[in-house]
Amino acid sequence: MTMVEPTTVEPSPSSDVEALRETQPDGKPMMLGTKRRGEQTALYVFVIVPFIALLATIPFVWGWGITWTDLAIATVFYCVSSLGVTVGYHRYFTHGAFKAKRGLKVGLAVAGSLAIEGPVIRWVADHRRHHAFSDREGDPHSPWRFGESLGGLSKGFWWAHLGWLFEAEQTNEDRYAPDLRADKDLRTIDKLFPVWVAVSLIGPAVAGGLITWSIWGAVTAFFWASIIRVGLLHHVTWSINSICHIIGDRPYASRDRSANFWPLAILSMGESWHNSHHADPTCARHGVDRAQIDISARTIWLFEKLGWATEVRWPKRERFDKLAEKRAAEKLAENA
Numbered sequence: 050m051t052m053v054e055p056t057t058v059e060p061s062p063s064s065d066v067e068a069l070r071e072t073q074p075d076g077k078p079m080m081l082g083t084k085r086r087g088e089q090t091a092l093y094v095f096v097i098v099p100f101i102a103l104l105a106t107i108p109f110v111w112g113w114g115i116t117w118t119d120l121a122i123a124t125v126f127y128c129v130s131s132l133g134v135t136v137g138y139h140r141y142f143t144h145g146a147f148k149a150k151r152g153l154k155v156g157l158a159v160a161g162s163l164a165i166e167g168p169v170i171r172w173v174a175d176h177r178r179h180h181a182f183s184d185r186e187g188d189p190h191s192p193w194r195f196g197e198s199l200g201g202l203s204k205g206f207w208w209a210h211l212g213w214l215f216e217a218e219q220t221n222e223d224r225y226a227p228d229l230r231a232d233k234d235l236r237t238i239d240k241l242f243p244v245w246v247a248v249s250l251i252g253p254a255v256a257g258g259l260i261t262w263s264i265w266g267a268v269t270a271f272f273w274a275s276i277i278r279v280g281l282l283h284h285v286t287w288s289i290n291s292i293c294h295i296i297g298d299r300p301y302a303s304r305d306r307s308a309n310f311w312p313l314a315i316l317s318m319g320e321s322w323h324n325s326h327h328a329d330p331t332c333a334r335h336g337v338d339r340a341q342i343d344i345s346a347r348t349i350w351l352f353e354k355l356g357w358a359t360e361v362r363w364p365k366r367e368r369f370d371k372l373a374e375k376r377a378a379e380k381l382a383e384n385a
């Protein structure tokens with residue numbers, strides 16, 4: 050049983066004002082309008098087009114290059130590894146949004162490792178540093194790192210999405226995740242990361258081979274449920290760092306540029322309600338408003354019903370109402 054201390058960084062009133070200035074850098078609504086439309090189009094093209102192209106190949110290879118079996122295996126592995134990251138790595142290990150029984154803790158750490166986004170302790174350390182410095186110097190993956198210009202932002206987008214992963218400098222785990230380093234189960238799971246990578250890549254091929262009782266079944270399952278599934282999941286996770294710090298709605302006061310981007314709600318298991326998350330980081334539910342689908346929150350709810358998760362930090366309406374009021378006041382002050 051691990052006791053994860055919530056990592057909320059409460060902004061001081063003066064840092065809020067600063068954050069506000071950063072979100073509206075030049076104060077020229079006309080210019081901002083033009084720039085944002087350009088950014089938005091570029092982002093859609095970069096992120097969505099390759100996947101549309103991939104989907105477009107499916108009819109041509111259907112029946113021999115991809116089958117229902119491949120799709121089913123890919124879906125199962127996508128859901129398990131993705132929820133391992135969102136419910137486990139993120140909401141539980143990073144932010145302590147609930148307490149978990151030992152079996153659930155171990156299960157979540159292993160499931161998250163299957164996403165191949167790095168071992169649990171490093172992931173958590175990086176993400177806690179992201180919250181501590183969000184969109185400021187020290188943030189490991191802010192898209193605003195290279196400035197406000199379109200060129201700087203294009204560079205920043207790639208940095209936030211992918212480039213930061215290649216940075217030789219690592220987040221100090223002892224400093225940002227001492228609670229996880231102190232947990233023997235987690236240290237073991239963390240060390241066994243190469244094993245989880247192998248399970249995640251070979252597991253789908255074995256399943257495909259056994260279900261279809263053929264080598265070809267193993268090959269297509271490996272392509273779709275290992276390679277493509279991991280690739281899609283990586284892009285979705287990285288999009289939270291890149292897209293969700295650039296475009297979308299900002300209904301709640303947060304001290305950074307995090308935004309709610311609805312098109313990714315389902316694929317990201319609710320993580321694209323990112324402004325709400327930065328506004329109240331320890332909250333177990335990110336899609337806090339009506340009709341905001343949040344599959345991770347549903348999963349936590351199920352774990353709570355099963356008695357595996359306790360002390361779940363469900364959203365408090367009054368708190369979010371206050372954060373919305375604060376944001377509205379900030380907007381007013383900006384326009385004054």
Ligand SMILES: [Zn+2]
Nearest residue numbers: 179290307323
């Ligand atoms: Zn963020």
Ligand SMILES: [Zn+2]
Nearest residue numbers: 143176180330
């Ligand atoms: Zn977070």
